[in-house]
Amino acid sequence: MILAIESVSHRIIDGDSHRLLLANLSLTVARGECVALMGESGSGKTTLLNLIAGLEPIQQGNIKVADLWLKQASDKQLSGLRKKYIGIIFQQFNLLSSLSVKDNIEFSAKLSGRFNKAHGLGLANELGLTSLLTKYPATLSQGEMQRVAIARALNAGPQLLLADEPTGNLDKNNSEHVVDQLIKLAKLNNAALLMVTHSAEVACRMDKIYRIVDGSLTLHQG
Ligand SMILES: Nc1ncnc2c1ncn2[C@@H]1O[C@H](COP(=O)(O)OP(=O)(O)O)[C@@H](O)[C@H]1O
Ligand SMILES: [Mg+2]
Incomplete structure (x- = not known):
């Protein structure tokens, strides 16, 4: 398993009271x-997603990504895990505003040690970004930024993709196209994809659908 979440509970402070956000999930x-x-x-x-990425401390339970148990991991191990x-x-999106689209796409691949110029350009092409490579994030539409963020994440060859x-x-057509690309590329790289979505149409294209209800997950069959 690339990801194992074991009995995670997470409490947040809501004004004066505490709220159990995730309950034994x-x-x-x-x-x-x-x-x-x-x-x-x-x-x-x-x-x-933040807990899985090691961006938020685990309060109760534990999460394993690749072979690393996050609760016991050091900050250095966590950042190494994210890179690789x-x-x-x-x-x-969190695009880097001072870098061009091309440099944004190459950034995470360089961090992961899996930089390959042709691979990045191929992904940009698949996501319809070829004509935008020299542009900067501030000049892009929201949909374009979203596709750059997807290309950047995929270009590093991650085993676990959190979206x-x-x-x-x-829009509907573009979102179906982008999701199909994401699924295709995840399968091609044998990567796991965990995608938050509000769209039932998007969710239906995935292998499994879970819903968080009262802090726990319910699996939707069929
Ligand atoms: N660091 C935090 N401290 C306190 N409350 C938080 C914190 N992060 C998120 N929350 C609250 O936790 C709840 C869940 O947030 P979030 O995980 O962003 O929900 P979702 O992505 O499902 O919309 C929200 O009520 C939000 O206000
Ligand atoms: Mg959210």
């Missing part, structure tokens, strides 16, 4: 598996 995802994560706004989807194994497509509403800014 468990999940395993294998390489090559594409999993949709749904749930109402505020149900803890982004928090769960995890691709993140953030809800707000937070990667089609939130795309």
